[in-house]
Amino acid sequence: MDWKTELMNIWELVRSWEILKETVFQKLITYYLPPTSSLLQFKDLSGLYVIVTGSTSGIGLHTAKEFAMAGAHVVMACRNVKAAKELASIWKEEAHNGRVLNIEVMELDLISFSSVRSFADQWKQREVPLHILINNAGLCNLEDGQKFTYGGIEQHIHVNHVATALLTLLLLPSLLRTPSSRIINVNSVGHHCGVVEPQYWNSKMEDKRFNCVRAYGSSKLAHIMFLKVLASKLSDQHKASIQCIAVHPGAVCTNLNGGTKQKLFFMFDADQGARSTIYCATSDSVAENLIKGFAYYSCSCKPGKLSPQAEDVDTCLEVWQKTMAILELKEDYLSEVLDS
Template sequence: MDRWAWLRHLWEMKEIFGQKFLTCLLPPYLLPNNVSGLSVIVTGATSGIGLQTAQELAKAGAHVIMACRNTKAANKIACQWKEEAQNSIVPNVEVMELDLLSFSSIRQFAAAWEQRAEALHILINNAGIYLMGEPQKFSDEGLEQHIQVNHIAPALLTLLLLPSLLRAPSSRIIHVNSVAHHCAVVESKYWNNRIEEHKFSSFKAYGSSKLAHIMFLKTLANKLMEQRKTSSIQCLAVHPGVVTTNLVPAFQKKAFWMFDAAEGARSVLYCATSADVETHLVKGFAYYSCNCKPARMSPHADDMDSCLEVWRKTMEILQLNPDYLSHLMANMYDNSD
C-alpha cells in the first residue's frame, strides 16, 4: 500500500476522534410512529448497540426478535423491558437462538423463521467480533473468525431471509459496519488459510471483514435491482462511531471522544427507519456514517469487479450457486402465480 493510500486512510479515520463534534447538533433520535407492527430481527441484541437498538424499536411498537447466542440473558432482558413498561404499551419482544460461528445454527434460525411465512421488514446485522491483539483463530467451519462472524455468517443469514424480506412491501437490510474498513484490503485467499504468525494483524483482519461485507451488500443490492428493476429491499451499511461496548475490552472504559451505546445506536436506528435514506440510495445501496449522513466508502468498494469477486468467493464458501438470487426470485414468482 503506497503512502498516499495511507494518508487517505488516516484522513477517513479522522472522524472517530471528532465524532462528538460531528454529532453534537443531532437531537436524540426519535423513531417515527410507522414502526408499529413491523417485524425486526436484531442480531447480537444482548449488549451495546444491538441492545439499545432493539430496546428503542420495541418501545416504538415494533415486533423485535432478539437473535442471540445467549438466550438466557436475552430472555431476562426482554422480561425486564416488559416489567418496566407498566402502563405503557408492553413491548412485543421474542428471543431466538442464533450462533454466527455455526452455519447449522444460522440455517436452523432461518428455517424456523421461514416456517411462519411472515414478512420481515428490517434485518439488522449488528453482531460482530474484534479479537484485538489476538493471534489468528479459526471457526469449526474452517474460516478465520473475523471473516466468518462479520461477513460470511451475516451474508448467509441475509440470503436465507430474503424470501421473508421480499414478502414485505418495503424492507431494509442494515449492516453495522466500521470506519476501519478504510484501512483494509480484501484478500480472500486468507479467509480459510493461515497467515504466518508475525504477519497476522487482528485489526487488519477486522477491517478486511467489514470491507468484504460492504462489497457483498452492495453487490446484493445491485443484483436485486437487476432482477426486479426496482427493488423493494434497501441495503445500507452504517458506521456507528467508536462506541464503549464489550466488543473490545480496551474500549469498555469510555474516553471523552467516544460514544455510549445510545449514541452509537442513533445512526443505526436512523438507517433502519428514516424515509430520508431512500433519496441517497444508488442501485439500492448506501453507506452512512455516525452523523446520520451518507459517507464515502473505501475505493475498493467502488470497484464492481472486486465486489463481484467477493460475492463469488462468499457463495463458494457457502456452497451456494452464484445465481442463487435469480433462482430464488424465479421460484418466488412461480409460487405466487
C-alpha cells in the first residue's frame, strides 16, 4: 500500500467519525445545552431586522418564531405565503404580556432566480438595515436520480448553494447598513461527503457515477466554500463588518425530504435543530472564533471540524468563480457593492 492510499484510508476513517459523532452521538454531545426556547428568553431584539428563508416548517419555523417572540422584526421568506401568514397569526395570538409581534411574509422561491431578484429588489426599496440573514431553506432529495432545474443546474446545487449565494450577494447592501451584521448559512456535517466538481453543476453526470447523498453533500460543501471566500473578501475591506457563519444543526427530523417516515432515536426535533442556528445568530462569543470573518459551528454550539476540501483556498476560489459565472455577476461585483 503506497502512502497516498494509506492517507486516503485514514481520511475516510476521520470523515466517518466526524459524521458519526455529529449524528448518532449528537444527543450525547449536546446534553448540557439549554432548550431552544431559553436562548432568547431574556433578550430584547427590538429594532433588529431578521430574514429567515424556508420558515414555514422545520428549523426555519422554530427559528423565525423564537426571533419574533424576542421582539425582532422577522421576515418569513418562503414559497408558501398562505401557510406563513397562518403561522404568523397563530404566533401573534400566543405572544405573552400583550407583546405585539412584528412579523411579515415575503414570497421567495429559490428554484427561480427571478423570484430571488424580485425579493431582493423589494427589500432594497425599504432602505433599512438587515441585521441577520438566516439562509435556512434547502433541498434534500434522496429518492430520485439526477435532476436539473429550469435553469439547467443540478437541483441540490441550485437550491442549497447557487440561489442562496445570489440572495446573499443581493442583500449585501442592506447587511452593510449596520455596524455589525451576520449571515448564518444552515449547513450540514454531510459536507464531509461532498466533492468539488463544478463542471457537473450544469451538465449531466454519468448515471452510474451520480449519488444523491453525495450530491447533497457536495451542495453543502460548495455552500461553505463560497461563504468562506465571501467572508475573506469582506474582511479584507476594513469597512465591512459582516460575520459569516455556517452551522450544522444536527440530524433533524423535518420535512426537508418530504418528511421522515420514522424518527430515529438519535434525531433532534425541529426545535432542537434550531438551537445552534439561533445561538450562532445571537451569541457574542461566536465572534471570538471567526477566522477572516468566517466560522463553522457544529450542533453542539461549538466550532466544528471542516472538510479538508473546504480548507483549500484555491478550490474555494474555483467554487466562487463558477458561482459568479452562473449568476452572470461581474468579478468586481463585490467591490462595487462595497464602494457604493
